[in-house]
Amino acid sequence: MTTQKPPAPEGPVEIPETLSILPLRNSVLFPGSIIPIDVGRKKSVRLVEEAISKERPVIGILTQRDARTEDPGDTDLYTVGCAARILKVIKLAKDNFSVILQGVSRVRILDYSQRDPFIVSRVQPVPDLTKPDVELDALVLNLKDIAKRVVKLMPELPKEAAALVDSVSEPGQLADLITSNLDIPVEEKQEILETFDLKARLRKVLAFLSRQLEILKVREKINTQVQEEMGRNQREYVLRQQLKAIKEELGELDEAGGDLDEFREKIAKAKMPSEVEKVAQKQFDRLKVMQPSSAEYTVTRTYLEWLVDLPWSIRTEDNLDIENVRRVLDEDHYDLDKVKKRIVEYIAVRKLKPDKKGPILCLVGPPGVGKTSLGRSVARAIGRKFIRVSLGGVRDEAEIRGHRRTYVGSLPGRIVQNMKKAGSLNPVFMLDEIDKLGHDFRGDPAAALLEVLDPEQNNEFSDHYLEVPFDLSHVMFIATANMMDPVPAALKDRLEILELPGYTRHEKIAIAKQFLVPKQLDEHGLQPEQLGFTDDAIGRVIDSYTREAGVRNLEREIANVIRGCAVKVAEGADATGLPPIDEASLSDYLGPQKHIPEVAERKAEPGVATGLAWTPVGGDIIFVEATRMPGKGNLVLTGQLGEVMKESAQAALSYVRSRAVDLGVDENFLDKHDIHIHIPAGAIPKDGPSAGITLFVALASLLKGVGVEPTVALSGEITLRGTVLPVGGIKEKVLAAHRAGIKTVFLPERNEKDLMDVPEHCLDELTVVFVKRVDEVVERLLSGESAEGEGEATPPMPPPTDGGDLTQPSAPA
Numbered sequence: 001m002t003t004q005k006p007p008a009p010e011g012p013v014e015i016p017e018t019l020s021i022l023p024l025r026n027s028v029l030f031p032g033s034i035i036p037i038d039v040g041r042k043k044s045v046r047l048v049e050e051a052i053s054k055e056r057p058v059i060g061i062l063t064q065r066d067a068r069t070e071d072p073g074d075t076d077l078y079t080v081g082c083a084a085r086i087l088k089v090i091k092l093a094k095d096n097f098s099v100i101l102q103g104v105s106r107v108r109i110l111d112y113s114q115r116d117p118f119i120v121s122r123v124q125p126v127p128d129l130t131k132p133d134v135e136l137d138a139l140v141l142n143l144k145d146i147a148k149r150v151v152k153l154m155p156e157l158p159k160e161a162a163a164l165v166d167s168v169s170e171p172g173q174l175a176d177l178i179t180s181n182l183d184i185p186v187e188e189k190q191e192i193l194e195t196f197d198l199k200a201r202l203r204k205v206l207a208f209l210s211r212q213l214e215i216l217k218v219r220e221k222i223n224t225q226v227q228e229e230m231g232r233n234q235r236e237y238v239l240r241q242q243l244k245a246i247k248e249e250l251g252e253l254d255e256a257g258g259d260l261d262e263f264r265e266k267i268a269k270a271k272m273p274s275e276v277e278k279v280a281q282k283q284f285d286r287l288k289v290m291q292p293s294s295a296e297y298t299v300t301r302t303y304l305e306w307l308v309d310l311p312w313s314i315r316t317e318d319n320l321d322i323e324n325v326r327r328v329l330d331e332d333h334y335d336l337d338k339v340k341k342r343i344v345e346y347i348a349v350r351k352l353k354p355d356k357k358g359p360i361l362c363l364v365g366p367p368g369v370g371k372t373s374l375g376r377s378v379a380r381a382i383g384r385k386f387i388r389v390s391l392g393g394v395r396d397e398a399e400i401r402g403h404r405r406t407y408v409g410s411l412p413g414r415i416v417q418n419m420k421k422a423g424s425l426n427p428v429f430m431l432d433e434i435d436k437l438g439h440d441f442r443g444d445p446a447a448a449l450l451e452v453l454d455p456e457q458n459n460e461f462s463d464h465y466l467e468v469p470f471d472l473s474h475v476m477f478i479a480t481a482n483m484m485d486p487v488p489a490a491l492k493d494r495l496e497i498l499e500l501p502g503y504t505r506h507e508k509i510a511i512a513k514q515f516l517v518p519k520q521l522d523e524h525g526l527q528p529e530q531l532g533f534t535d536d537a538i539g540r541v542i543d544s545y546t547r548e549a550g551v552r553n554l555e556r557e558i559a560n561v562i563r564g565c566a567v568k569v570a571e572g573a574d575a576t577g578l579p580p581i582d583e584a585s586l587s588d589y590l591g592p593q594k595h596i597p598e599v600a601e602r603k604a605e606p607g608v609a610t611g612l613a614w615t616p617v618g619g620d621i622i623f624v625e626a627t628r629m630p631g632k633g634n635l636v637l638t639g640q641l642g643e644v645m646k647e648s649a650q651a652a653l654s655y656v657r658s659r660a661v662d663l664g665v666d667e668n669f670l671d672k673h674d675i676h677i678h679i680p681a682g683a684i685p686k687d688g689p690s691a692g693i694t695l696f697v698a699l700a701s702l703l704k705g706v707g708v709e710p711t712v713a714l715s716g717e718i719t720l721r722g723t724v725l726p727v728g729g730i731k732e733k734v735l736a737a738h739r740a741g742i743k744t745v746f747l748p749e750r751n752e753k754d755l756m757d758v759p760e761h762c763l764d765e766l767t768v769v770f771v772k773r774v775d776e777v778v779e780r781l782l783s784g785e786s787a788e789g790e791g792e793a794t795p796p797m798p799p800p801t802d803g804g805d806l807t808q809p810s811a812p813a
Contacts, residue, residue, distance in 0.1 A: 013085055018113060021047075024062065024063050024064065026186060028189040030176035031103040033177070034100065036099070037101060038099075047118040048086075048089060058086075060107060060123055061103070079109045080107070080194040082105070083106075083123070106193065109123060128173075144174070146209050146210060153213070172201065175201045179205055182208055237291065264284065267307075272313075283304050283307075287304065311422070311424050316385060322348060325343065328381035329344075332380070333373070334514060335507055338498050343382070358475050363500055365502070366550055368551050369550040370550070372480055375388065375428060384424070385424045389418055393438060395440050398413065403464060405467075419472075427475060434481050435481035450490055452477070483616045502550065508551055509538050511554075512558060513535075516554065517532075519555075536582060536583050541561075543595070545586075546594075550618075565581075604707030604709050606702050606704070608698060608710075609712075609714065610712060610714070612713050613686070619736030619737075624698040625678045628703075629676065635649065638676070639680065641687065643687070644687050644688055647689075648691055651720055652718060655720055656699050660703075690717055690727035693774060704782055706782045712743070712746070713744070715745075723772070727748065743766065746771055747770055749772045
C-alpha cells in the first residue's frame with residue numbers, strides 16, 4: 001500500500017470552469033465534509049491518476065441516481081453536486097485507490113464536454129449567500145438546540161460533537177454539517193444539497209432532525225423497558241433458585257420436579273410407536289431442566305400434552321353383525337341403497353380380514369338428501385365414534401396440517417385435533433362440503449388432503465405441529481359434496497364416489513311419514529297420536545310448497561304446520577281433538593301455494609317444446625320457445641345461454657334448413673324472416689349440449705305449424721347429420737320430469753343403460769322413448785300421431801347424401 005503525492009499547503013481553492021466528474025454511489029458529499037471513498041471502476045481510476053498529477057487537484061462529485069449502475073451516463077447522475085479537493089490518495093492494489101475528499105462548494109452541471117476516458121463537464125459554483133436576517137438566526141438556534149439533544153441520545157457520538165455544532169456560525173455550513181451526519185436516505189440528502197435557499201434548506205434539515213429526535217426518544221424508551229424487564233426476570237430467576245434450594249433442604253421437592261411425574265406415566269400408558277416415544281422422552285428430559293417461567297417451557301409442555309393425549313393405540317370394537325348394521329341403517333334413512341350396500345360390504349370384509357384399512361367414500365348429491373346425517377348413522381351402525389369437520393370456506397393449508405411450533409400459539413391441524421377429540425384410532429371421520437374448499441397465498445388445503453385420503457400414505461400422516469407420523473389408515477373417511485367439478489382431479493382420484501340423486505315424490509312421502517313428521521312432533525312437544533298428516537296433504541306440500549331434490553324444505557314446511565298446531569294446543573285447544581292435516585287445511589298454515597306446475601297450464605302450440613336439464617341441486621325442466629317475425633334471416637337467442645347452448649341452437653337451425661323439403665317447410669323461410677329462440681327464467685345461466693334435440697323440435701314445430709304436447713319432454717345432443725348423441729344426468733332428468741308431471745320422455749338410444757338407477761315406480765308412470773335420429777322424433781311428435789300411440793313407427797326419412805353419420809358419443813352434459 002503506497003501513499004501518492006501529499007497535499008499542497010492550505011489556501012483558497014479556485015474552482016475551474018470544467019471539472020472531471022467522479023460518480024459516487026450510496027453517498028452524498030457536502031461542502032466542508034471530509035470523506036474517504038474507494039475507487040475501483042476503470043473510468044474513476046483513470047480520473048484519479050490524472051487528477052493527482054496536478055497541483056491542488058479539484059474534481060466534481062456527483063451522486064448516482066441508481067447505485068447498481070456500473071457505468072453511469074449523463075442521465076444516471078444528479079445535476080447538482082459538490083466540487084471536492086483531493087486531500088490524500090492511497091493505492092491499495094492495482095487499479096484500486098482509497099481517496100480522501102473534502103467538499104469545497106456546491107456546483108450545478110451546465111453541460112457535459114467529455115465522456116471518455118472519464119466524464120468532464122462545465123460547472124457553475126453555487127456559493128451560500130448569507131444576509132443578516134432574524135428568521136435565519138432563529139432557525140439556526142433551533143437547529144443547534146435539537147442537534148445537541150440528538151447528540152445526548154446517541155452515546156456512539158463523541159462528546160465533542162455538541163461543541164462542534166456550537167462552533168459553527170454560518171447557517172449553510174451548519175445545515176450541511178448536520179445533514180452529512182444524519183442517517184437518512186441518499187435521496188433526502190441530495191434534496192438538501194439541491195436546496196440553494198438557506199431558509200428552505202434549514203427548514204428541511206430541521207424537519208429531518210426532529211424526526212430523528214423522535215425516533216431516538218422512542219428507542220430510548222424501548223431500551224429502558226427492556227432493561228427493566230430483564231432486571232425483573234433476573235430477579236425472579238434468582239428468587240426461584242433460592243426457593244428451590246430451600247424446598248430441597250426441607251425435603252418438599254423431589255428430583256423430577258413435582259407434577260412432571262405425570263408425564264412419565266402418561267407416556268408409558270399411551271403405548272406410542274417407538275420413534276414417537278423417543279421424541280416424547282427427549283422433550284420430557286428437556287422439560288425437566290427448564291425454568292417454568294421461560295417461554296420455551298410452556299411450548300414444550302403443550303407439545304407433550306398433545307403427544308400423550310392422542311389415541312395412539314385406543315380403538316373401538318366394530319359391530320360385525322351384518323343384520324344389525326342393516327337394521328340400524330334402515331332405521332335412520334329411507335332408500336340410499338348404494339351407500340348402505342357399500343357399508344355392509346365393508347363390514348363383511350372386516351369380518352373376514354380384521355386388518356382391512358378403512359374405505360374413503362365421497363357422497364355426492366344435491367342439498368337435503370341426507371349426506372351428512374348418513375355419516376352419523378354409519379358410525380352408529382358399526383359402533384364407532386363420529387367426528388365431523390366442515391371444510392366449507394377453509395383456505396389455509398395449516399387448517400389441515402397444523403402450524404409449526406416456531407409460531408406463537410401454534411396448534412395441530414383439524415385432522416389431529418379431531419382425532420384427539422374422538423379418543424379413538426378408528427372413528428368415522430366426515431369431511432363435510434369438500435367441494436367448497438378454497439385456496440390462496442397461504443396454500444391449498446385440497447393438496448394437503450391428498451396425503452390424508454390416500455390409503456397408501458395416511459398410515460404415516462405428518463402434521464407440521466407434531467412432526468411425528470400418525471396412523472390414519474384405520475379411520476373410515478366419508479367426504480360429502482354437492483358437485484365434483486370444483487374438486488381437483490388428484491383428490492377426486494383418491495375418493496370412492498357414491499352418487500345420491502334426488503328423491504322421487506313417492507320416496508319423499510315415505511320419508512316424511514317415517515322420519516320427518518315424528519321428528520318434528522317430538523321437537524314441538526306433541527305426540528304422534530295427537531296430530532297426523534294424510535298422504536294427500538304431504539303430497540300437496542311436496543308439489544305446491546317445495547321444489548327441491550332433497551327434503552330439507554319439506555321438513556321446514558312440515559315444521560311450520562306443526563308450529564301452527566302447537567299454538568292452538570298452547571291456547572287451550574283439546575290436544576286429542578286436533579283434526580288430521582289434509583289438503584284443505586294446508587293453506588291455513590302455509591298460505592297460498594308457492595309453486596304452480598307450469599306444465600299443467602301450458603297448451604300444445606307451435607314453436608314450444610319442453611326440455612330436461614341437470615343442475616347441482618338435482619334435475620329440472622326447461623321450456624324452449626321459438627317464434628318467427630319479418631326480418632333479414634337473423635337468429636336471435638335470449639335467456640342467458642352459454643356458448644355451447646348457442647352452438648346447439650345454430651346446429652338445430654342448420655339441420656332444419658338442410659332438411660327443409662323433407663320436413664315439409666318452405667326452403668326460403670329465412671329470406672324475409674328472423675327466428676327468435678327464448679328459454680324462460682332468463683336470470684338463470686344455462687349451458688350444455690343436451691338441449692339440442694329440444695331446440696330442433698321447437699324450430700320444426702314452429703315452421704310446420706304443429707304443436708307439441710306439453711307433457712312431452714326431450715333431452716339429447718344432435719349433430720348436423722341428425723344423430724342424437726348420449727348425454728349425462730339421466731337419472732336426475734327423469735326424476736325431474738316425473739316431479740313436473742311429464743308423461744313421455746324422449747332420450748338418446750345410448751342412454752338406455754342409465755335408466756337402471758331410476759326407481760321402478762317412476763318408470764311405471766312414464767313412457768320413455770329412445771331415439772337414434774331426430775327423424776324418429778319428427779315422425780312421432782310432428783306428424784299428427786300421438787307420442788304414446790301404439791303400432792309400428794313410420795320409417796324415418798333418408799339421411800343426407802352429402803356425408804356420413806357421426807358415431808362418436810359426446811361427453812355427458
